[in-house]
Amino acid sequence: MKIAAVQWEIQLGQVAKNYAAADRWVAKAAQDGADIVVLPELWNTAFFPADVAALADKEGIQTRKFLQQAARQYGVYIVGGSVATVREGRLYNTLYVVDRQGQWITQYDKVHLFTRGREDRIFSAGRRPCVWDLDGFRAGAVICYDLRFDEWLRTLTLSGCEILFVPAAWPAARGVHWDLLTRACAVMQQCVVVAVNGCGQSGDISLYGHSAIIDPWGKVLAQGGDEAAVVMAEADIAQVAAVRKKMPVLADRRPEVYVRG
Numbered sequence: 001m002k003i004a005a006v007q008w009e010i011q012l013g014q015v016a017k018n019y020a021a022a023d024r025w026v027a028k029a030a031q032d033g034a035d036i037v038v039l040p041e042l043w044n045t046a047f048f049p050a051d052v053a054a055l056a057d058k059e060g061i062q063t064r065k066f067l068q069q070a071a072r073q074y075g076v077y078i079v080g081g082s083v084a085t086v087r088e089g090r091l092y093n094t095l096y097v098v099d100r101q102g103q104w105i106t107q108y109d110k111v112h113l114f115t116r117g118r119e120d121r122i123f124s125a126g127r128r129p130c131v132w133d134l135d136g137f138r139a140g141a142v143i144c145y146d147l148r149f150d151e152w153l154r155t156l157t158l159s160g161c162e163i164l165f166v167p168a169a170w171p172a173a174r175g176v177h178w179d180l181l182t183r184a185c186a187v188m189q190q191c192v193v194v195a196v197n198g199c200g201q202s203g204d205i206s207l208y209g210h211s212a213i214i215d216p217w218g219k220v221l222a223q224g225g226d227e228a229a230v231v232m233a234e235a236d237i238a239q240v241a242a243v244r245k246k247m248p249v250l251a252d253r254r255p256e257v258y259v260r261g
């Protein structure tokens, strides 16, 4: 499975330009031989302009149409990062997934809103985990700040997740955390991690880039730098079962002694 994590400099509030850029990047990743293309967080508005609610995709219609059309045109499966969407008067940070035929597969609203960035003042939080079937494997997704919540990651693992997609808009100021958490996630959840970050300047925030594809043993298969790029690797999801057998962490859990709450 050839996976492409696409990182580029998303323009703050420039929605039309950002859709055009997303189209160019999906086309490039497909040309480079990708089978699955993964986009970063909030690629329609960037993270996030003051008028994000006005700029958000109403009912996600434009984004779904765009992803479905791109998937069909370029013949790729797309984990569509996330976009700002408005549904029933509420603003969400939403991820959409479409298959190679352009069929809608699933969607996810970011659960842990980034309070430090005041995301919770404007956006509404999702409540449901996102896990689905991808070519005979179980895939899952979280968005950016969600990565800091081990209970949430474990929730997905216990739902069978073998490959985890993590679109993000992670600042360069906390690049150390990004590298650590993405890799630790692969080791602790024993899954393939595809972590896709924005890069360059987003308003006054400098994004870290360094999108990475990591195997369940913690080996970094591919990693980007600061610049816009298609970061590509062949991932062997079947390795997940082998690693879980070799190091039976999930079987060795002791939930009866863990604190709940």
Ligand SMILES: O=C(O)CCC(=O)C(=O)O
Pocket: 041, 047, 113, 114, 117, 143, 144, 145, 146, 148, 168, 169, 170, 171, 174, 177
């Ligand atoms: O957790 C972090 O350091 C970054 C989180 C963030 O920027 C986000 O969730 O959009």
